[in-house]
Structure formats: structure tokens, C-alpha cells
Amino acid sequence: MDIIVLNHDATEKDVENIVQKLEKWGLNAHISQGTERTIIGVIGDTSKVSEDEENAIRVTQGVENVLRILKPYKLASREFRKENTVITVRDQIVGGRKIPVMAGPCAVENASVLLDNAEKVKASGASFLRGGAFKPRTSPYSFQGLGEEGLQYLAEAREKTGLPIITELMDIRDLDIIMQYTDIIQIGARNMQNFRLLLEVGAVDKPVLLKRGLSSTIKEWLMSAEYIMSRGNQNVMLCERGIRTFETATRNTLDLSAVPLLKELSHLPVVVDPSHGVGKWNLVGPMAKAALAAGADALIIEVHPNPAEAMSDGEQSLKPDHFDTLMKELKPIAHIMRREM
Amino acid sequence: MDIIVLNHDATEKDVENIVQKLEKWGLNAHISQGTERTIIGVIGDTSKVSEDEENAIRVTQGVENVLRILKPYKLASREFRKENTVITVRDQIVGGRKIPVMAGPCAVENASVLLDNAEKVKASGASFLRGGAFKPRTSPYSFQGLGEEGLQYLAEAREKTGLPIITELMDIRDLDIIMQYTDIIQIGARNMQNFRLLLEVGAVDKPVLLKRGLSSTIKEWLMSAEYIMSRGNQNVMLCERGIRTFETATRNTLDLSAVPLLKELSHLPVVVDPSHGVGKWNLVGPMAKAALAAGADALIIEVHPNPAEAMSDGEQSLKPDHFDTLMKELKPIAHIMRREM
């Protein structure tokens, strides 16, 4: 049910006109005459009223405001599906009792460094290997990733370590090639509202990790998940990676309150990326722990054997030994949360 | 020249290590030993030092901070090109003495309404017809635009009115079809950092109107222009359309200070979109006037014959008669700014 609030000088004719519009859409009006304002309760299945029709009402003569009560997303909502979504990726599970960690370099740089990295993060307990082959960079003059060569290195590392891989899709035209290699498709923060890309990954049968846009509200984020799910792909993971605020001491502001809020609003698994969230390697550990304590279902963490030589994001990458220590520290927190690592 | 600030406990060996790195890149170091800190001035052409190499320095042993003095964009900068870029589109000019107004509906809905709209905005003095055939919508359940049919209607309206057209490109795969119809390619706010799309429009020979991302800094925006220009296309217009802030009384916060700042930092023409900037039709007029007074080179304004029936953004669309009045009010402001309309 939506509510239409009328201006204090709305006429009876205005009301009649609105009621007719609603009836044309198969809805009924329930009019409450207040001392200061008249409001119209809209009765019927308003989920079929589009955003556009709602906006049309908003500018109709006599209308002061339109209030939408129902959430604009459906498939992604906890109301639609009570049980948590559990996503199986090869022999790994996201959204279950075990908390998987996805670890690896920001960008794939060469085969041997990647393999070494993969072996180390596996030994420390990581469940997935992350690594970018196509990199979204602010500057056209920065390293843009190895492309398919990077995907091959990821696949080789998977073969040797058994770790399923996750890598980012930036361009619709790369979907086929990415599908040949990856286990999870990552949609980056800058593409969270690249709606065409969302529709395409909604039509394939691989899980999608959807990062939150730098300035996206939780509602918009769930609407983007809805885009993917509306095309059939129900295996969506939501990844909090920090939002843009006025604070410049950290790269972004990691919004951990999004974790319990999403668990309430949605049934989808929630992943936290503390590396991009803070942008400073020495803050990654505390925020990873905090993410687990807040109820995160998984973590994604940047690890690089030699951050001072990394081709991107060295500042926020953990060295393998720091990662190893962190994994040991996370385990007891997972246990307290009645989870495993 | 970049500046490297060392930790107060950096050793001589740390300094040596950094100097060697710089020399490997063909740069020289100029060391200043202060009472509290040592700093290294980097001498040579540091514009060739990539963002990645800079970040690598940042995490090198002994380094506290790296300060970049030179701007990261070049082709888009006023230093690179002193004179204003003037863009010719058919018989119209953007960035010249005359201030063109781009007007029309948010989305193309049908041929006759569009044509009527085009004729009216032309009669009021508009120089371009705007209209979306492919619409980025927050919800997958909202109207997504007419697609090529919409482009055809735009082309028909151009034929009949003589107004060149501007329409949005959302998807790389639509580039060819858009190129067949449009005069200016619009890149929307949500795609300002869709870097692959930027590279593609950088390789075609039509002007591009690049909207500012909802949470993009002016530096990032100019870097996105640089992406386009680095591929050859120098005809880029920057369009301020409001940024996302904590204020919810307006749809966005229109950042008009960006106008004079961009005119100082860059030679590219600056367009202002007051319709999306505020999201309320009754604030569009005052902000359009303010934009001219702040030094804007062009305006883009939503006009719809019947906002209460518009399929998108009715709330922020002017009716043709309001638009006509506004155009009359803008003219004397343009004159004071030593421009014409």
C-alpha cells in the first residue's frame, strides 16, 4: 500500500482525478480526511505500480507527497525468502556455517608470483583465490591488467592449489571469456549501477559477487541485486567495501552496520572487503575481525608477497605472513559467532 | 616533481634504496635533511611515473608519505591548452560566445509527443534536442526506454526542426547504432567511471557530454575526460548534474562552484544540468540562472508537455510554457556575462 498526501488546498476535483488514475491501474483509494491534510491510502497490489507511475502521481495537481511503504525490491528481500541463501562454488560454500576467505593480489601480475601467492594463502586457510585480470583504473595511464593472460594464470593457480577463483568483469564483451575461467564473477563498485552488465550476469549460471557502489545506499544496492536476480541468477553475494564520505584519513569508510542490516533485509550472503574499505594494510586486520563480529558471511582480502613492488593497491595489501597471523586471529572470533573457519 | 616524506626513523639504507628506485626510472633525488623529517624531492619528468609506481614508493620501507605536485591529467588541463575548446555540432557551437540550451524530455516516449516537444523548445530558443532512448533505471521493473525506436523518433524530430540531438549511451554494444543517429553522445553519471565505455567513445568522431558521477571528485572527473581524450577524441564537454550529499531535501546537491573551478583547471566547455541537480521543477529556473551567472557554457534542461504523465523524471521536468518563460529570463543574464543566447 502506498500513501498519497494531498496539499492543504487540494480540491475535490483533484481527489477525484487521482482516484480515477488509481482505478485505471486496478487499485482502490481509501480516503482519510484529516484536520490539516487529506491522505489517500492506496489499496491493492501496488508492487505493480512502477517507479514511473509513482512519480507521475507525485506531480499530479493537488499532491504534496507520495510515500511508498513496500520495499522496491522483492526477490532480494528477506520477506520473499526467509532462509539464508547458501551458494556452492565447486567444493566451497558461501553463506553457510563456515566463513570462507577470498585472498590474493589486487591484480594478477605474472604466473609464478600468483602461484606462490595462491599456495601461501591456501596454506593459511583461504578458500578462494582472488585476482584481477581486467582492472578499472582512475587513470588511463595506469596498468590496466593482463587480460586473458591473467585469467589463464588464475586457472593454472586453481589447478595447482584447488582454490576456486574470483575475478572482476568490467566489460560486457568480456563475459564469455571470463565465464570460461572464473568460478565467481565479481562486479566492481564502479559498475554496481551498470544495469546492462547486471542483466547479463543475471542470465548466466555462475555466482556473482556484487560490490557496493562508492555512494550507493543499501536500497540501491539491493535494487542492483534485484536486477541480476530478475533475470534468473539467484546466486548473488553482497560485498561491502567502504563508502565515500568526507573523511580522508582512510581511503573509504567501511560501513559495517550494513552487515547486520542486510542480514535483516535480505537472505543473500554478505561479504566484507576490509582492504578497499580502509586502504591501509595495518588497519585491515582490525576491520576483518570487526567484520566477523558484525556477522559477515565471508571476507575478501588483498595479499601480495611484496607490496612495495605491487602493480596496484600495494598500500592496502597484506604480506603473506601478516595474512597468516590474521587468519589465526580470526578463527576464535568465528567460533564465538558460532561459525567456523 | 614529487615529494617523498620519510619517517622520522628512516635509515640511511632506506634513503639509498629509494634513490636507487628513482634512478632506475631515470629520475634524480634531491635530499633535504630537516630537523624533524627528511624529504626527497624527485627531479625529472615524473609525469611518466605511474600511479602504481607512486603507490609502490608509498609502501617502501622508511616512507611516510608521497606527495604528488603535478596534476594527474594532462590533455584535459588548462596548462596543456590555454584556449577554450570550442566544439562545433552541425550548425551549433558549444563553448563559444553563445550559450546553447539542450532541452527535451528525460525519455523519448512516442513520436508525436517528442516532435511537439521539440517544436516548442525550438520556438523558445533551444539549440539542441535531448531525449533518452536507453534509460539507466534504478529498478529492473521501470521503463527502460524505447531503444532504437526512440533514436528514430529523435532523428525524425531533428529532420523536422533542425535541432541537433543528444542522447545517452549506456552499453558499448549500442555504440554503432547510437553513432548512426546522435549528434552528441551523452555518458551518464553512473557510467563516468565505466572506463571501457570511455575508451570506446574516445575512438569515435562525435562529441561527448560527460556527466559527473554522483560521488566523483573534480579530479576523478577530469581523469575520466582524460580517458576519452587519450584515445583521440578531444571534443569532450563536462556536465555538472549534482553530487550526492547528506541533504535529502533536493535530489542531489548541484555543485555550481565546479563551474568556475573547471574553467580554471581545464579548457573543456562546462554544461550544467539543473534538472537532475535539484530534482524539483520549481527549483530548475533559479538554478539555471545561477549556472549562467557562475559561468556555464551551456545548459541541459528537461521539458515535458505533461509531466504528470511522463514515463520518467516528471517531477523535475518543466512544462513548455515554464521553459519559454525561463529562456526569456536567461537572456539578460547571458548578456551581463558577455555571452549570447
Place this chain on the structure above:
Amino acid sequence: MDIIVLNHDATEKDVENIVQKLEKWGLNAHISQGTERTIIGVIGDTSKVSEDEENAIRVTQGVENVLRILKPYKLASREFRKENTVITVRDQIVGGRKIPVMAGPCAVENASVLLDNAEKVKASGASFLRGGAFKPRTSPYSFQGLGEEGLQYLAEAREKTGLPIITELMDIRDLDIIMQYTDIIQIGARNMQNFRLLLEVGAVDKPVLLKRGLSSTIKEWLMSAEYIMSRGNQNVMLCERGIRTFETATRNTLDLSAVPLLKELSHLPVVVDPSHGVGKWNLVGPMAKAALAAGADALIIEVHPNPAEAMSDGEQSLKPDHFDTLMKELKPIAHIMRREM
């Protein structure tokens, strides 16, 4: 009228409980049973329902949300008073046809520099002399203002030039001394929600210029005006001075859309401070012009004879000759807006 939206699993007992609460407050309930949700329209004078009582309803069993339709401010609202408030200060008027400019240094530094400054801004057409005697500074080690000595210099400059003065009140304990000297009491951005200070200036008979807080919404700002007005002082001017956003290229983001929006929501005069709004002297001119075009009733601008020696805010101060040029450029814009300068 307020609206109470119930959970989809709210029971009849929950409804009964809420209705009883409302009736205890002298209100009636109007229940609409929708297909998905039940909503309760609250009938009666809900302006007497406090924020606290509203919050209490919000956490009552069965309640999902409470929507407040009426604005929380009353005396400051356009609905309460249709005509513009016009404030007379000695022989000057704020909120009338003439647009007064308040000009002068950020901080009063010494008698002769101030007097020289005052004479120059008067010659250029300023109507008020601004200058801080008590300065809010981020650092305890920065110059904090001359205190009463500064007020004396301001009064001397007023005597010699005839310009009424405006100066900031930071501390309740300074109210008496400020009242002896100033013509307008300025409440700074950092004190916009210093509620005790607001109550005190609400009880005196001098006009108050209330600056918007760095991260205050327009609603909160009007609530702060309401604080002052609720104690009797109706002579409040609202001063937009930039809000804090993610953008760092300007000191703040000057929100000019606040100007027409405030003129719609409130009857109080709206002043714009482009100096603090952008923080760079070369952007002050364009934004001052834009402010007039957006409908501002007055401007407040920092002018300093020698910004490179100013004890605070030199970066954003205009030199007297730049100010003189600007005043000449503003005049025709004022005329177009059917105002005078």
C-alpha cells in the same frame, strides 16, 4: 496528521494498544486495512505530539514505521507567515528590494586596517561591516581574536563610516558585551546546534544571522531558527555558507539550491557567504553572482587589504579592488532579478 504503518504481522491487540495511546493524547485513529499492510491515519492536532512521543510510537509492538506529514517547524515556515520577513537594522534593510552586502575582514586585527577596510568597502557599495572579534579556530594555537578590543574597533569604524556592524557570538558569556556593540549577532556554523546559545539570542532584541552547520540539513537549520523564534526574536536571517561533502577541491560545497528552496519553505531572508562556501578568493566572484541569480536576499563577503598578511582566512579574502569590481558586476544581475544594490 501522522501515519503509522504496521508490520505485516501486527495483531488486533497491537492496533488496539496504539489507538489507546493516541486517544490518551486527544487524537483519533483512522484505520486502513490494505492487502499487504494496515496503516493508521492519526487525526487531530498532531503538532502537539512531540518528537519523543513519536519515537515512542515507533518502538511500540506491531509498528513498522511512523511518517510525519507536517513540518516540525512552525514559526519559521512559509505556511505560518506568507509575507517575507523584512529586517531593519539601523538605516539598512535585509529581505527587502535592495540586496545589501556585508563586507570586511574575517577577523578584526587592528583599528587602522579595519577602518581603512571599512571605508573602502563602503565606497564600493557595501551596506554592513563584518569582522570577527571572537574567532572559532580549529587549533588552540591559532589566533583567537582580539575580544572586546575588536568590538571597540568595529564600533569606531561604524561611527566613522555609518556602516552597521555584524560580528560573531561564540560564547553565551559574551552576549552582554556583544549586545553593547553589534547590530547583528552572527551565529557561526559550528554553533548552529548550540541550542542554549540559540535560546539566549532568541530572548534579545537584535537580529540574528544564523549560519548553516557544516553537515546540517535544511530541516535541522529551520529547526534551529525555530529555537530562536520560539523565544520571541523573529528577526532571523539564514546564511548558506557551504556544506561538507566528499569534494576537497573547494573548502566546502556551496549549496545554492538551498536559496530557492528556503524561499519556498520559509519567510526568513536568505544570505549567502561565498567566501567560506568555496574558500578560494578567485571563485568568490562567480559564486556571488550565482547567489544573486538564485534569489539570495543578501551577501556576506570577506575583504582584506592584504590577504597575504591576514591573521585568518587570507586564502578566501578579496582585495578591496577586486571587491570593487565585483560590486559593479553584481549590480546588473540584481536589476535583472528585480532587485537593487
Place this chain on the structure above:
Amino acid sequence: MDIIVLNHDATEKDVENIVQKLEKWGLNAHISQGTERTIIGVIGDTSKVSEDEENAIRVTQGVENVLRILKPYKLASREFRKENTVITVRDQIVGGRKIPVMAGPCAVENASVLLDNAEKVKASGASFLRGGAFKPRTSPYSFQGLGEEGLQYLAEAREKTGLPIITELMDIRDLDIIMQYTDIIQIGARNMQNFRLLLEVGAVDKPVLLKRGLSSTIKEWLMSAEYIMSRGNQNVMLCERGIRTFETATRNTLDLSAVPLLKELSHLPVVVDPSHGVGKWNLVGPMAKAALAAGADALIIEVHPNPAEAMSDGEQSLKPDHFDTLMKELKPIAHIMRREM
């Protein structure tokens, strides 16, 4: 050491002029001539260069930018004092191995409810009783607190339970009366830059809990702590309580990354307030846990026996039994962090 970056067209005379200014302040210049820019390294004790002098340099002919390397706060910095500050309040300690919890109602409402609340939170393990006697409220029509009567109730509850108390100071004029009752003086978010209030609490001998301003950077927050400490009072606790961002699904965005960052930058204890941070009682528990995992030294949590009847902030208050459960869940997290509760 500060760095002065010159314009690319700065003349030798400009340089000379700057060097003279620096020498007047007892500093030396170290000039580096780069290919694109000249920079001046400032040598000597620049901590004595005030913010104002720095700004004066910034607008000097030939200067493009001034970079400050040293932090503007000193007493609050970790560099000044390596060991953690530990604050003793009666028989409790803040900043030590034990993590104290400050619990109680938002506002003191009456003696018996407060005492009951105090006994319950004590039984659950709280170490301090919180409660507001003077309340900063957005609306002048909301409940403003009981004033001294509220302080008396707090003191009575302390006598009966032994819990030291913490309450907010809003108005300099209330300092004496607050000093008679409270154990810790709370400075609220809206007063974080009420510099006069900071100076006053800097001159008394009770610990101060300084809440972060809604839109204050970490640097500004530490500068406000510096204000207090510069007057002698070294017992300052920093309390993260959420910042204002574009997200509206939570009341504020709790910035937990501030916790490890502050522990790095400063020696002062860090307290987290999850109640105001998120504004929804059901998110308070997860965020309290996350705060401990991020390294918080203490928590402050709102508890109310009957949130639906609370006179303020009922939405974010835990019921005593929920608080009791939370305290049990926090204990093992504290142990993992090598702390106690």
C-alpha cells in the same frame, strides 16, 4: 618541516620574498629547483608556525600550495606520548586491560526508573551509569532534560549501586553544577567544536569523554582533544558515535575504522557508542561486538526498561534483558582481544 610548492611562473623575487618571511620566523629555506616546479623545504621548528601564518604563505605571490608534514596536534599524538593513557575514575579504569561498559538511559526521567535501570545494568556487568540531565534536542518543543534534578537522581543511583556516572555538559554555565555530581564529563557531538566549552573542561580535574562531531574528520577531532589538553586536563577519552553520510537506512554511519586509526595516531582511550552510531536497537549488539573486535577500549550503550515509553531515543535503546545477553556475548570477544570485561 613544511613544503612550499611554487607556481611554474614564480620569479626569483617571489622566492626571495618567501625566504625573507621564513627567516623572520627563525626558519631556513632549502630550495629544490625541479624541471617543472621549484619547491622550498622549510627547515627549523615549524610547529611554531601557526595555521594563520601558514595560510598567509599560501596566498603569497608565486606560491601554488603549502604542504604541512607535521601533525597539527601535539599533546594528543602518539609521537608525544608512546604509552596508552589510562584514566582512573573512582574504582574504575578506562584504557586499561579491562573494557568497561557505560550503560543507562539516554535521558534521566525519574528517580525510581533510573535506579532500577542502574541496578539492572550493574547486575549485567556495566561499570558506569550513563544518563542525560541536560539534553541537546533538534526541536525546541522536545523534552530538554530534568536539569539539576536529573543530576541528583544520578548521584543517588551512584550511591546505591556504586557505579560512577557520566553525563553531558551542554552549556558553560552548567559546569559548576555538573562538577558537583558527575565523574566523567561528556561533550556531545554537536559541541565537539564548541571551543570555549573545550577550554573550560580543559581547566577542571575530571575526565572528559569527547564525542566525535557528526561531520568531523579524525584530525579535527584530535585538534579538539588538543584544545582540552592544552589547558592542562590530560584525561580525555575519544568516543566514536557515527558520522553523517548519504546513507539514511541507519541514523549515522558508525566509523569503526576510526578505532584502530586513533590507536595508531594517539595515546588516548577510544570509546564506541553503537547506540547513536546506528540508531536501531537491533543493530546495537552486532556493532558493539564489532567495536571490541576493532580494538575499542570501552563501550557506551543506551539501556531503557521500557523503550516504548522513553522520553528520548527509545528506538535505539536496549531493554535490560537484551543488554544482559549482549554483555554475556561480549565477554569472549574481549578475551580473544586479550582484554577483560
